[in-house]
Amino acid sequence: MNTWLLLVAGAHLGFQLTVDLVVYPALRDVGPEDWTRAHAAHSRRITPVVGLVYVPLVLVLGWAAVAEPDDVGTWVAVAGGLLAVGTTAAVAAPVHGRLSSAGEDRRAALLDRLTRADRVRTVGAVVCTVGALLVAL
Template identity: 70%
Template sequence: MTSTGPAPWLLLVAAAHLGFQLTVDLVVYPALREAPDDAWDEAHARHSRRIAPLVALLYVPLVLLLGWTVAVEPRAEGTWLAVAGGALAVVTTAALAAPMHGRLSSAPARERPDLLRALGRVDRIRTVGAAVCLVGAALLAV
């Protein structure tokens, strides 16, 4: 590993991404589930406004670093483990979590618990992806 290559940066961003995912999974979504029906619309809107910049702040560098890593370390096992985990998290976010949030913003109160449970399951997939990405990044850093 060199300080000029992507490995230390990928390790840093992958660790931040896993911390973010764990916070969402263990703190943010449980708090959303506890929002009373009469406060739901505002709670979900505040969450959406606040989380979007953080997602961009983490996912853009993550994707760029994964691309850089593939370009300079294509034969390293850690590269492909990090790419697999990162791709799982990013694709799951785009294909499942974001659309679920869209449905949650307009779902009737009776449908919300099922959607929130489904979102929790999807978030665990994203968290596993972030963990796998971090393991790959750690392998590259040694």
Template identity: 60%
Template sequence: MSLPDPAAWLGVVAAAHLGFQVTVDRVVYPALRDVEHGVWQAAHQRHARRIAPLVGLLYVPLVLVLAWTAAVEPRAAGTWLAAIGASLSVVTTAALAAPLHARLARAPLTERPRLLDDLARADRVRTLGAAACLLGAVLLLT
């Protein structure tokens, strides 16, 4: 991997993003679902504090490397697939997942299962976007 090759860097960042999304989908959110009512608020607050920096550490480089890739390979199908996939993840995070977390933070026990189901669905969309982004990066590398 050389510095002037954005496709290789996109592959690294996109793979990290997909790994993160799969972990959240298959490990983190199921664990949140198992938190008992009496400790829910504290557990959810800890989750939010811990996950936010990771989201920033992934999304900022993802956006920057995608912009670099688009500048170097603007007509490549892989660039567009990666950009569409990453955009799906980022927009779903901002428009659905973040507001759902805000609602979960103060939701009564009776609403929590439905909100967690909504969050799981939103996360599957983010994971699909991350997979599409990685596929686009792989197309650029082939």
């Protein structure tokens, strides 16, 4: 279980850093004339990747909570993972929904909110990875 936890936490961290440092800045650079097409393409492409990262993350965190409930690293990993997944469900996904139909006048504020949410998700991914490292030690 320790190896799986470290693997999924590391994959999640890599995914979050890529979105935070590459994907969202590139999306922010899209001009108004290309916005609808670019955001739709982003949403279509990122959705399966989110599933590939988040489903194993949630499953392995659940497994870790059952298999290693006395290890503090387990709960650090679970807390970080839940922070990231919860922020995705409560903030990032709804903001993406609003972005798909937002006018140019609202887009910058929504992108700012999405960027802040993504920073929280990245912190969650870092905390999750630290917890996984603690379990592995």
